[in-house]
Amino acid sequence: MVFVAVALGAWGLIRIGGNQGLWAKTIEVTVAFAEPHDIAPGTPVRIRGVEAGQVVAIEYPESDGPGAAVTLRLKLDSKYASRLFADASAQIYSNGLLGSKVIAIQPGDPNTGPLTTGQLAGKPTPDLAQAAARISEAADEAKQLIHDVRAGQGSLGKLVTDDKLYTELAGLATDARGMVKRADLAVTNVETKTQDVDKFVKDGRETLRSVRQGTDAVQKLPIIRGYVEDAAALMVRPDCRKEAVAYNTVDLFEANTAILTEGGQKHLQNVANWLKALPNAKSEVVIVALCDPARTDRTPVAAAELTKKQSEAVMEYLKVQKAFRLSWISSRKVTPLGLGQGPSPVVETKPMPPSWVQVLSFTPE
Numbered sequence: 001m002v003f004v005a006v007a008l009g010a011w012g013l014i015r016i017g018g019n020q021g022l023w024a025k026t027i028e029v030t031v032a033f034a035e036p037h038d039i040a041p042g043t044p045v046r047i048r049g050v051e052a053g054q055v056v057a058i059e060y061p062e063s064d065g066p067g068a069a070v071t072l073r074l075k076l077d078s079k080y081a082s083r084l085f086a087d088a089s090a091q092i093y094s095n096g097l098l099g100s101k102v103i104a105i106q107p108g109d110p111n112t113g114p115l116t117t118g119q120l121a122g123k124p125t126p127d128l129a130q131a132a133a134r135i136s137e138a139a140d141e142a143k144q145l146i147h148d149v150r151a152g153q154g155s156l157g158k159l160v161t162d163d164k165l166y167t168e169l170a171g172l173a174t175d176a177r178g179m180v181k182r183a184d185l186a187v188t189n190v191e192t193k194t195q196d197v198d199k200f201v202k203d204g205r206e207t208l209r210s211v212r213q214g215t216d217a218v219q220k221l222p223i224i225r226g227y228v229e230d231a232a233a234l235m236v237r238p239d240c241r242k243e244a245v246a247y248n249t250v251d252l253f254e255a256n257t258a259i260l261t262e263g264g265q266k267h268l269q270n271v272a273n274w275l276k277a278l279p280n281a282k283s284e285v286v287i288v289a290l291c292d293p294a295r296t297d298r299t300p301v302a303a304a305e306l307t308k309k310q311s312e313a314v315m316e317y318l319k320v321q322k323a324f325r326l327s328w329i330s331s332r333k334v335t336p337l338g339l340g341q342g343p344s345p346v347v348e349t350k351p352m353p354p355s356w357v358q359v360l361s362f363t364p365e
Contacts (some may be wrong), residue, residue: 025078026053031090031103031120032069039092045074045103045349047083052076055103069122074103086112088123232345233284234337240362245271249310250357251291256298258309258316268314271359272321281326283363285334287311287318292354295340300341308338314357 001166033039036058053076061068074090085108095102105120252264260268275285289307291298298306315336318324324332 026075026119027078027081028056029074029076029084029115029118029120030071031074031122032071033092033122033125034069036070036072036092037125039072039103043101043103045076045090045105046106047076047080047107049104052080052105052334054206072103074120080107082114083107084115084120085110086115088115089123092125116323197343231288231337231339234335235288235346235360237362239365241365243361243363244358245274246350246352246356246358248353249291249357252314253310253356257305258306258313260313265317268317269321272318272323275318275323275332275359275361276325278332278361278363280363281330281332283332283361285324285332285333286337286360286362287314288337288339288344288358288360289314290339290344290356291341292344295341296356298341307337307340308336310357311336311338314359318359326339 039055039058041055041057044051045053045055053074055072056075057073059071059073084105087107088108090103090105093102093104094100108115224320247264247267252261252267253259254261275342289305289310291307295303318334324334325334
């Protein structure tokens with residue numbers, strides 16, 4: 001019986017010590033409050049509402065000067081050590097109807113880093129008396145407002161009790177309804193006009209389509225097509241295998257001219273050798289020149305003429321080098337094309353200089 005009594009006593013002490021955190025590994029942190037009312041050793045400490053420790057000591061300030069504060073020492077379970085961050089704070093709350101106190105800790109933001117000082121920031125305790133006083137003041141103001149409304153005092157009171165104002169508001173509402181009705185009628189008229197505009201645009205599109213078809217037909221006439229060059233038709237050929245050689249304009253011509261330099265002639269000699277080696281006699285050559293569209297010292301008309309002359313100069317040089325010759329009596333078809341300041345109908349897949357000359361070979365597949 002003695003042995004059982006001692007064992008039960010020891011078990012009880014172990015349970016009590018476990019509940020009090022006597023056997024667990026703990027850490028100690030501090031927090032300062034100006035007036036920690038009703039806080040005593042043993043007051044529970046919670047982190048996010050979870051029981052985490054208790055107050056173990058209360059230290060009165062050394063002096064009562066400005067900013068003096070009472071320091072509370074808190075013992076917490078060590079498992080919460082890594083959950084407290086540099087901006088962690090503590091606040092005193094009342095717990096339950098009996099008003100027992102508890103220390104509530106907010107662990108803070110992980111982005112601020114771990115808590116290394118062991119000191120929490122103390123936040124002021126919510127003052128229920130002040131809150132009740134503010135509620136009472138608000139209630140008094142509401143009572144006074146209701147009294148003024150009933151007495152017809154103030155703007156709101158006049159609004160509620162003045163029949164003339166009600167009549168004016170009713171008339172204003174009638175006018176507003178009439179205005180809305182007229183607005184609806186205007187919207188209907190606008191919708192009707194919009195339908196007419198849509199019909200006009202549709203007719204215009206049909207007219208433009210007919211004009212374009214006629215223009216395309218004229219361009220295909222045997223006599224006309226020799227004088228009108230369609231850049232898209234020349235450069236976009238989905239049924240042909242395309243090969244291209246491109247040069248910066250300044251590498252071929254003197255500045256702002258269609259005069260070939262010695263370096264340009266050397267470049268074109270390589271182009272001539274390339275064209276001579278093309279195996280398919282049905283391939284066609286297009287020589288395209290484009291001027292920098294960002295330049296403002298040249299009009300679009302001047303740019304178109306310059307690029308036309310540049311493409312023709314390249315073609316004439318390659319002819320002299322017999323780059324297009326297939327036999328004594330036949331040659332490859334070659335077309336010079338000046339795009340002016342563009343745009344080009346082809347989206348280039350490789351970076352191109354602002355002003356360029358391309359020699360394109362199209363072989364039917």
